Amino acid sequence: MVARYERIADELRDEILSGAHPVGSQLPSEAELAGRFSAARGTVRQAVAVLATEGLVGSRQGARRIVLGRTRSQSFAELHSFAQWARANGYRYGGRVIAQRRRPASGSEPARLGSGEVLEVLRLRSLEDEPVLLERTVYAGWVAAAVEGLPADCESVTEALYESVGLVFAYGEHLIDAVPAGAQDARLLGVRRGSPLLRQRRVTTTHEGRPVESSDDRYRAGSVAFSIRNSIGANPLVREPGDLRFER
Amino acid sequence: MVARYERIADELRDEILSGAHPVGSQLPSEAELAGRFSAARGTVRQAVAVLATEGLVGSRQGARRIVLGRTRSQSFAELHSFAQWARANGYRYGGRVIAQRRRPASGSEPARLGSGEVLEVLRLRSLEDEPVLLERTVYAGWVAAAVEGLPADCESVTEALYESVGLVFAYGEHLIDAVPAGAQDARLLGVRRGSPLLRQRRVTTTHEGRPVESSDDRYRAGSVAFSIRNSIGANPLVREPGDLRFER
DNA sequence: GAGTGGTCTAGACCACGAA
DNA sequence: TCGTGGTCTAGACCACTCT
Structure with missing residues (x-):
């Protein structure tokens, strides 16, 4: 209907x-x-x-x-899911799991994802056959088994989890900033160490507010930009002080 | 009321x-x-x-x-105006004009801002006494005179233009990505050449859809992050392919 | 099946913009 | 002054969740 x-x-x-x-x-x-x-x-x-x-x-x-314009801002799904965004825009895309392991939650993770074991996954994703995105995702323990059941070259994790266990990613909080590429970033994305990467950190929850995953996604500079359309009276985005604010 | x-x-x-x-x-x-x-x-x-x-x-x-949470996403004004964001969050901030000149519109500017003369302004802004943001702003010809009338250390251009000529920045389109610092960026922001900067490009218009300014703002890495809260059914943000997408 | 949010109607009054 | 969008009411029916 x-x-x-x-x-x-x-x-x-x-x-x-x-x-x-x-x-x-x-x-x-x-x-x-x-x-x-x-x-x-x-x-x-x-x-x-x-x-x-x-x-x-x-x-x-x-x-x-x-x-005001003729280009349409689109969905939460596109912000959350690389595959859904790429497909909706007609790009060739791919991805594969580089590493995956279970470990105890540490640091701030218990607060964000719940305590106990978590599942850590490193994924490299490509656009038009170029590697453009490195995802370091930490899944809460209660979805770990479902994620481990996915194939290594699973195209859309979001969609696969919905189809296999009915999991819906409903809310997200995102932080976007720029960081220099580390050694692993540089090797996998094919850029020089210290070169600029666009970083998107996010925490996603279900409809009930239950945390599902926490991720650190890094895009090669020049590969992707984030777009916002806004107006007085609509409130989509704010700046926030970054982690390293008072470091030199 | x-x-x-x-x-x-x-x-x-x-x-x-x-x-x-x-x-x-x-x-x-x-x-x-x-x-x-x-x-x-x-x-x-x-x-x-x-x-x-x-x-x-x-x-x-x-x-x-x-x-879902206890932190509130805030206004368009905060995305648009550095001063309003900094003040609302209780930071010390400042800024000054480094250079300013009139020139004919060139390249894609006539399409974005209207043809004829434009006003180019280079501003450096600081947070907690650290330089964090370099703004390269191009104003449409019809607001150039009003902008030139502002003091060099004007804290909030947005507010000053509202008070002096009643100009309201009502709609904005923003593109956010990461770029390496150029020579001028590096010198003014106090970072090394090639180090990561968070870039926000924006075009702002009045209520009537009349273009006011186009800007390229670059933040020192680690100084500021952009935050988005979203959900299924709300559509604040999308990825877009970047300028350099097929370059190597 | 009861309760809840989502959609839709028909009408009223007000604040604001433009002529 | 008049047309417009912004606010508010009171009520109806439906789709969905929960137990």
Whole structure:
């Protein structure tokens, strides 16, 4: 069952992407759209709210909505899953497990993932046949067995875990910064030691807030950038002081 | 005039931050909250939607909302304005203009900022008395005069332009990646050439979609990280292929 | 089956922008 | 002043979770 407002949003989005509503132009008023779709005004508002969070349109009280752009921000899944992002954008991609072992949780891990044993996995992923991403992932003990059951060249861990044990990665917290490549990073990604890498650290939980994994992902510089569209009134991202803030 | 749902959101947020609703616990149902605040259910839903976009609570159909965390994602202003971010987080900060000149728009600038003359400004900003950020900003011709009127050590350009000419930075598009420090970067930020910098490129527009500025901001590694909280159903961020993708 | 959040309606009033 | 989006109400039905 697709919601009414989703179908209205889809139709309006198509019109924007096709150029029927050019960038900079005004969208029809809520009343007009409600008439056109034979829907209540509230439903139309839900639809245009979707477009606003995608960064396609902006609004201010008293003036008509304006078309801001024609590129759409996309899903949580794409931020979380390399495979889903690559596939959605039509890239060739691959990946393989380099190393994998169980060990006791240490340091801050018990607080993040629960105490007891964890599963540590080192994965190298490629885009267009170039190695671009090195993932160091630590899985909580309760999913370790399911992860160990996956093939070494598993394309999408997220999807495989959903299909095998019904696990849903629902919430994520991400920290993005830049770090110099270490010896292992340099060897596996094919760059010089100390060269820049884009790092994404994340902790993911289930719907219930139960921690699933904690990961340190490093992208070769120039391979990938993160994109954000935002506006006054929408709050997707903040800066945070980094780990090394007062070191020299 | 503060909206009803904003006040309800504030009250619930305080309760979460104070620990009255611990992380992992369930929030009261919408019906209970509606009764407690003597508001319609729709108003309560607006309030908890605010908390959801802040990453504080998560929800699924059929189950009560769950408290996910106690740190709040914040505003567009903080992503856009270094000064506003630093002040909101209680850091000492400063900044000064290193160089500034007018020149004709070139390359892709006419498409982004409009043709004609633009104003190029190089600013160095510091946090806790350490230089951490080098901004290379290009302003559209129509704001150049206002920017030139600002003092060289202006703390917040965003706020100064609002107060002097009523200019509001309303929408932004941001690309975040890692780059090696160039000669000028290295000298001004006090790092070695080729060392990692976190780069944020952005284009900002007014409410009407009129471009204001385009900027290339580079942070010293370890000084700042970007943080995102997200969930299935919320769409703040995507990866994008970088400029150098097929270079070796 | 009871409870909960998700969707949708129909109508009202208000704050703001533009002419 | 008038049209627009922002807020709020009161009620309905549905999809889903939990037990």
